[in-house]
Amino acid sequence: LTVFHLLPLVVSSGAKSWKDYGFVGSDQWLDENELCRGERSGLRNGLCHIFNDHLFIRKVEIVSEDPIIVVYRSAINRKLVRRLIKSIEAGKMEELKIFGERGTNLSANSDVRRANGTWLPNYSTHESMELYFALQRLLLPLDLRTAEPFQILSYEKGGFYVPHIDFINEKRAGFLDLQMSGNRIATAIVSLRRSRRGGALTFPHLSSTAMLNPGDV
Template sequence: MAPSKYVLPFIAFVSFGMAIGLLFQLAFIWRLEEFSGTNHWENDKESALLRLGFVKPEILSWSPRIILFHNFLSIEECDYLKSIARPHLEISTVVDAKTGKSVKSNIRTSFGMFLSSEDRQIPIIKAIEKRIAVFSQIPIENGEYIQVLRYETNQYYVPHHDYFSDPFNLKRGGQRVATMLMYLTDVDEGGETFFPQAGSGECSCGGIKVKGLCLKPRKGDAILFWSMGLDGQSDPNSLHGACPVVKGEKWSATKWLRQGPTF
């Protein structure tokens, strides 16, 4: 009977040791996740600003070069851009190729406004602009002011190029290199972004079947497409347009990126 009196204490000692070991293992795993996983990003201000772990890139086309960034903007950022833009919306204009001035045209029927230099100092706008610079690899100072647009039912923008064909707009910052187009809302029907020269299939553009690539707006997503090719020349395949909104309304924000500083 004597040996049996040591059995229970021994089992208790081993169990206690195993429990302590398990706690050390859990602590190690927690520390590993903290330094290499999302917990580390959540506590890193820079990572949070860039939405690391949320933004997911997807290459849609190599010619023209088009990248879709899922979850590029947060819901709060989308709603904020809409709220500051809404009181200042005016009929959208286009650039006149002969004079370089902005003029009204029936090829673009949306409403829009540009953020101001004061708006660019707002922390949430600064965060968005830095995120654009990091993901596009184009410096913040090479970007134009963000333009916020609203398309109502039957409003559209016919296919066009973002690069300039006049000498006036090249004086400040040079040619447009790329465009970051951010979607601030979903659209019930229509409102797709249309690239006639991308892809070889068919897609729906405002309810009409067309050849090319059509991207349906999704709140928070963004597309980066390049107006210049790898040879440094303007890329005619970057032709794009905004399909008519069939149902609901569409809000978007655009930032054009130049060869050199714009301010």
């Protein structure tokens, strides 16, 4: 399970065909752009629920039932969000690389993702511990003791991540022993700052979009 920090996603609207982009996932790129900018969304029959969870008011939006995609509104306390941002800004973020086939590192300036970021161990700061326990209370079916450290991401102007899947394709794993390391079964995204432009979480195959506010999961 990976926790991301979403910041502005700004993309070019100059290309007229997905073939103009020429990278993995490019066949979904124009759909993703429209969804990201809020120009269209297929979420017309979405469900919203509000319930009391041991004195916590939960606001839940069901984006999709298959696959399961859920948004918990205002799940993380705003004070904790501000403290997390302050703690993260005190550290250092670098342009991230991604893994290619057989574990090779691709260039940070790749055609797949351009973002700054860092890893934050769950127990490294008071803020990360608070976030960890808040997520565990929220996501009871998941045992976060087996989760990866938090991954902090910042998408600045020109940053992007092409349509992708977060789990590892077992047929192409190659360099990984998944019986030892395990595989991802879920991704939790925590929004710490709302982007001024773009920044939506998009699902091109579903024609659905989730626009997250600070504190949403």
